[in-house]
Amino acid sequence: MGNVFVLAEHRQGALRDITFEMLAVAPAVARDLGGEVVVLLLGSGVDAMAEKIAGYGVKVLAVDDPLFENYNADLNQKALSALIDAHKPALVMVGQTAQGVDMAPALAVEKNLPFVADVIGLAVEDGALKATRQLYSGKVNALVAFKPADTYLVTVRESAFEAPDPSAAGSVEKVESPLKEDLDYRKFVEYIEAEVGDVDITQSEILVGVGRGLKEDKNLPLIEELAAAIKADLCGSRAAVDAGWLPHDRQVGTSGKAVKPKLYISLGISGAFQHVAGIKGAKTVVAINKDPEAPIFAVADYAIVDDLFKIVPKLAEKLKELKG
Amino acid sequence: MKTFVCIKYVPDTSEAEVKVNSEGTAVESSRFSFDINDADNYAVEEAVQIQEKNEGAVTVLSIGPKESEVMIRMAMAKGCDDAVRIEDARIAAFDPLMVAKVLAGAIKGQEFDLVLTGCMAADDGQMATGVALAEELGVPHAAMVKKVEILDGKVKVHRELEGGLMEVVEVTLPAVLTIQTGINEPRYAPIRGIRAAQKKELKVVNLDELGVAAGEVDADASKIVLEKLYIPEVVSSAEFIEGEPDEKAEKLASILVKGGLV
Numbered sequence: 367m368g369n370v371f372v373l374a375e376h377r378q379g380a381l382r383d384i385t386f387e388m389l390a391v392a393p394a395v396a397r398d399l400g401g402e403v404v405v406l407l408l409g410s411g412v413d414a415m416a417e418k419i420a421g422y423g424v425k426v427l428a429v430d431d432p433l434f435e436n437y438n439a440d441l442n443q444k445a446l447s448a449l450i451d452a453h454k455p456a457l458v459m460v461g462q463t464a465q466g467v468d469m470a471p472a473l474a475v476e477k478n479l480p481f482v483a484d485v486i487g488l489a490v491e492d493g494a495l496k497a498t499r500q501l502y503s504g505k506v507n508a509l510v511a512f513k514p515a516d517t518y519l520v521t522v523r524e525s526a527f528e529a530p531d532p533s534a535a536g537s538v539e540k541v542e543s544p545l546k547e548d549l550d551y552r553k554f555v556e557y558i559e560a561e562v563g564d565v566d567i568t569q570s571e572i573l574v575g576v577g578r579g580l581k582e583d584k585n586l587p588l589i590e591e592l593a594a595a596i597k598a599d600l601c602g603s604r605a606a607v608d609a610g611w612l613p614h615d616r617q618v619g620t621s622g623k624a625v626k627p628k629l630y631i632s633l634g635i636s637g638a639f640q641h642v643a644g645i646k647g648a649k650t651v652v653a654i655n656k657d658p659e660a661p662i663f664a665v666a667d668y669a670i671v672d673d674l675f676k677i678v679p680k681l682a683e684k685l686k687e688l689k690g
Numbered sequence: 691m692k693t694f695v696c697i698k699y700v701p702d703t704s705e706a707e708v709k710v711n712s713e714g715t716a717v718e719s720s721r722f723s724f725d726i727n728d729a730d731n732y733a734v735e736e737a738v739q740i741q742e743k744n745e746g747a748v749t750v751l752s753i754g755p756k757e758s759e760v761m762i763r764m765a766m767a768k769g770c771d772d773a774v775r776i777e778d779a780r781i782a783a784f785d786p787l788m789v790a791k792v793l794a795g796a797i798k799g800q801e802f803d804l805v806l807t808g809c810m811a812a813d814d815g816q817m818a819t820g821v822a823l824a825e826e827l828g829v830p831h832a833a834m835v836k837k838v839e840i841l842d843g844k845v846k847v848h849r850e851l852e853g854g855l856m857e858v859v860e861v862t863l864p865a866v867l868t869i870q871t872g873i874n875e876p877r878y879a880p881i882r883g884i885r886a887a888q889k890k891e892l893k894v895v896n897l898d899e900l901g902v903a904a905g906e907v908d909a910d911a912s913k914i915v916l917e918k919l920y921i922p923e924v925v926s927s928a929e930f931i932e933g934e935p936d937e938k939a940e941k942l943a944s945i946l947v948k949g950g951l952v
Contacts, residue, residue, distance in 0.1 A: 377851070437857070440830070462817070464851040467809075468833040471818035474787060475825035480913035481787060483816040496917070501814050502701075505708040506717055509918045524852075551830045551862040555846065560854030572952065578704060596952040608872035620852050629951045636704055650951055652942065653928070657705045661924070668945060669928040670938045680939035688947040 368399030368456035373446065374407040374419060374426075375461050377437065378557065381415050384461035386529035388522050389422050391488050392459060398490035399456045408445050410435040420536035427453075431543035436554040439468040441545060446473055448544035450517055457495065459488075462521035464621075470521045479519040480512040486526040503638045504661045524620060525643040563615030565599050572598035573627045573648075575618055577641075578605040579634015579655065579674055586611060588675070589633060592682040595689070601625065603641045619644040633674045637662025654678070691746035691840070692800075695737040696793055696807040696823070697730040697765060699758035703813070714918040726761045729808025733869040735876040736838060737806050738769035744840055746803070747771040751796050753781060753789060759892060766887035767879035778896040780904040782912040786818035793819070794826035795902035796895075802864050804845070809834045809868035820868035830861035833868040 370392045375382040385405070392403045405419050407428040416428040427449070433441055442465075450458065458473075460466040462484040474481035487498030495512045497520055512518050567573060574593045580586065580602075593600050600616060607617040618625050619641040626647030633654050635641060642665050645651060653666035656673045663669050670677055701722035709718045726734070737748045750765045750773035752758060762773045774796055782788040797805065805827070807820035817833070824831030836856065837848035849857040850870050879887075897904045905911060931938045931945075946952045 377855075382852075438859075439833075464834055464849060464857070467817040468821060468831075468849065471786065471790075471821040472825035472831065474818075475790065475822050478913075481818070482914055483786070483818045499816075500922070501919070502703045502708050502717070503812070503815070505703060505921070506710060507920050507922045508916060509920075511915045511917045513913045513915065515913060552832075553860045555858035555860055557851075558848065558856040558858060560856075596946075604871065610875070614854060614872075617854070621850055622854055624853075629946070650949075652946070659707055659924070663926045663928055664924050666926065666928040668942060669926070669930045670942060671930065672935055672938060676935035677939045677942075680936050681943055684940050684943035685946065685952060688943055689952065 368396065368401035369453065370396040370399065370401060370403050371449075371453070371455040371458045372403060372405045373458065373460045374405050374415070375463060375465055376409060376415060377465070381418060382461070382463070383529060384463055384522065384524050385419065386422065387524065387527045388459050388461070389424065390527035390530050391522070395457060395488055395490060395495070399495070401456055404453075404455070406446070406449060408434045408442060416538045420538050421532040422530065422536065423534040424536045426536065426538045428538055428540050429543050430540060431545055433543070433545050433548055437465055438549070438552060438554050439465070439472070440549055440552045443469050443473050443476065445544050447476060450477060452544075455517055457518045457520070460519070460521045462523050466521045470519060474519050477517070479517055480515050481519045482510050482512070483521045484523050485520045486523050488520060488522075503636060505659060523639065525639070525646065561615055563613055565616075567599055567601045567616060567618070567625055568623050570599040570625065570627050572596055572629045573601050573625055574598045574631045574633065575601045575603065575635055575645075576606050576611065576633050577603035577635030580606060580611060583609070583611045585675070588678055592631075592678050592685070595682045595685045598629075598631070603635045603638070632662055632666070633678065635662055636660045637665065691740060691744040691804065692802045693737045693740060693746065693748045693804040693806060694751055694797055694802055695730075695733050695748055695765070695770065696751045696805065696820070697734060697761065698727040698752065698808070698811050699724050699754040699761050700727045700811060700813045708921070710919045710921055714920055715916075717919060724757065726764070727808050727811050727813075729810050729869060729871050731808075731876045732871050732873050733806040733808050734765045734768060734770065735874045736869055737804075738877075739874060740804065740838065740840060741769060749773065751793055752776070753783065753792060762892060763884075763887045764879055766890045766892070767883035768877055769883065772891040772893070774893045774895060776895055776900060778904070780897060780908045782907060782909045784814065784916050785912040785914055786816045787822050788907045788912050789819050790822035790826050791907045792897070792900070792902055793823050795900045797827060804864065805866040807866065807868050809870045817868070820866055824866035827866065829864045829866060831866040831868070832859055832861055834870045835867045836870050836873050838867065838873075
């Protein structure tokens with residue numbers, strides 16, 4: 367049996383995209399490992415979610431337990447551990463998400479599983495499972511082979527795969543919860559929603575984004591002048607927000623917001639995948655960065671390789687003139 | 691409070707051309723400047739702030755070369771009390787599970803309340819070492835922490851989820867927390883701190899001195915094999931605007947205006 371277990375991810379009652387993205391790669395791997403795809407759904411009141419997943423033509427193994435109402439990494443680890451023992455899958459796939467990174471490495475240690483994190487590619491070559499992952503913020507790829515084992519574990523990068531469309535009807539099987547009781551060493555307390563700022567950048571038509579390349583906040587007026595010339599709102603990468611140049615509600619990327627402007631002008635942003643995931647909805651992307659290898663250029667429509675400080679003042683001036 | 695903070699010496703490749711050697715086994719890193727990993731810098735600051743509020747001591751742990759001692763001294767200049775640098779070529783450093791075993795070996799047998807790590811290393815970005823370390827130590831953990839509040843016998847943390855949502859959880863102490871960037875404002879080391887740091891203890895140990903069997907953390911022990919490193923082909927369909935800076939700016943402006951984009 368070479369089944370591939372995909373751990374469904376959900377939060378506040380809704381399935382997260384990574385669940386379906388993993389279904390883009392799981393079937394081929396399962397076929398090559400001689401098994402089938404089984405989606406594990408650990409939740410409380412899971413019926414609707416189970417049906418939705420089954421609509422992708424896969425078998426869903428659902429555990430319905432009030433203990434899973436709010437995500438608890440340790441409860442998930444305990445349940446997965448028991449389900450691995452009971453079903454002996456060849457591969458377990460988990461999202462490289464805030465939930466997944468909080469659980470998978472510990473599971474790998476506990477069960478002594480060969481583990482590769484944040485994979486962007488997964489394939490079986492000559493009977494051996496191999497994963498592709500990235501180093502140095504995407505500047506280097508690594509091909510990693512697993513040594514032979516009964517069960518492998520990977521976490522899969524968000525947005526690395528495109529979710530397939532729903533297909534044939536699959537099946538749902540409910541199994542008894544492997545959990546006996548709640549934990550005394552980790553308790554979920556509450557969710558705190560993101561603060562709402564003065565501008566909702568998810569609704570902006572034009573956005574100017576800044577990153578580490580801005581260097582310091584005294585350079586911000588230069589960018590604001592450009593933004594004002596084209597009635598754009600300002601946003602930034604994680605680096606710009608961490609540095610305190612912009613408030614958190616202006617952060618674009620997986621831990622910030624997903625934006626969908628008709629024009630996104632990126633200034634001094636390298637384009638780490640976490641940021642790029644947030645601008646997938648942008649219609650036109652302009653990237654200005656002095657590093658010709660910056661990954662941001664892979665998603666740009668118009669690109670300038672140069673120091674942003676040599677470009678932005680003239681760009682603002684010319685735009686004012688042309689729009690005058 | 692006794693805190694360990696684990697830090698990593700990483701190359702800054704944000705604006706550098708990265709090359710892989712012809713065998714595809716290693717990145718040519720000699721031209722890079724190295725410094726503390728970004729998230730680890732926040733972990734150091736958090737450890738020092740916790741120590742300032744709750745008293746106690748902070749020990750820095752790092753696996754790395756002699757040159758990384760500049761970084762370790764800087765952490766001590768900011769207020770960490772002592773440090774252990776682990777250097778041993780036998781460690782399978784590409785596998786976070788092996789790294790976690792080594793770090794656990796440096797902590798086990800000592801009393802501690804907290805272990806802080808950065809939540810991600812800028813070079814290999816696995817986000818795995820801290821959580822694996824917690825499992826090795828047999829203590830609770832929380833990953834991607836954006837706020838730490840020490841309570842009686844436990845710690846309340848905010849975990850940063852996608853979309854800016856925070857998950858508030860409580861875990862009992864001792865615990866491992868992996869710290870997310872932006873949790874605090876890392877301080878600059880004061881001059882007197884830099885002087886004081888020179889007198890603080892920085893122990894250098896190998897696996898044998900640590901009491902960790904090399905056979906448990908080397909490439910043979912690792913369950914993964916790094917087969918090949920390569921530079922990914924960047925497929926860009928972008929129109930690259932060429933010329934002198936002013937020309938480029940003008941061309942871009944006219945593209946944006948003529949295309950009705952602004």
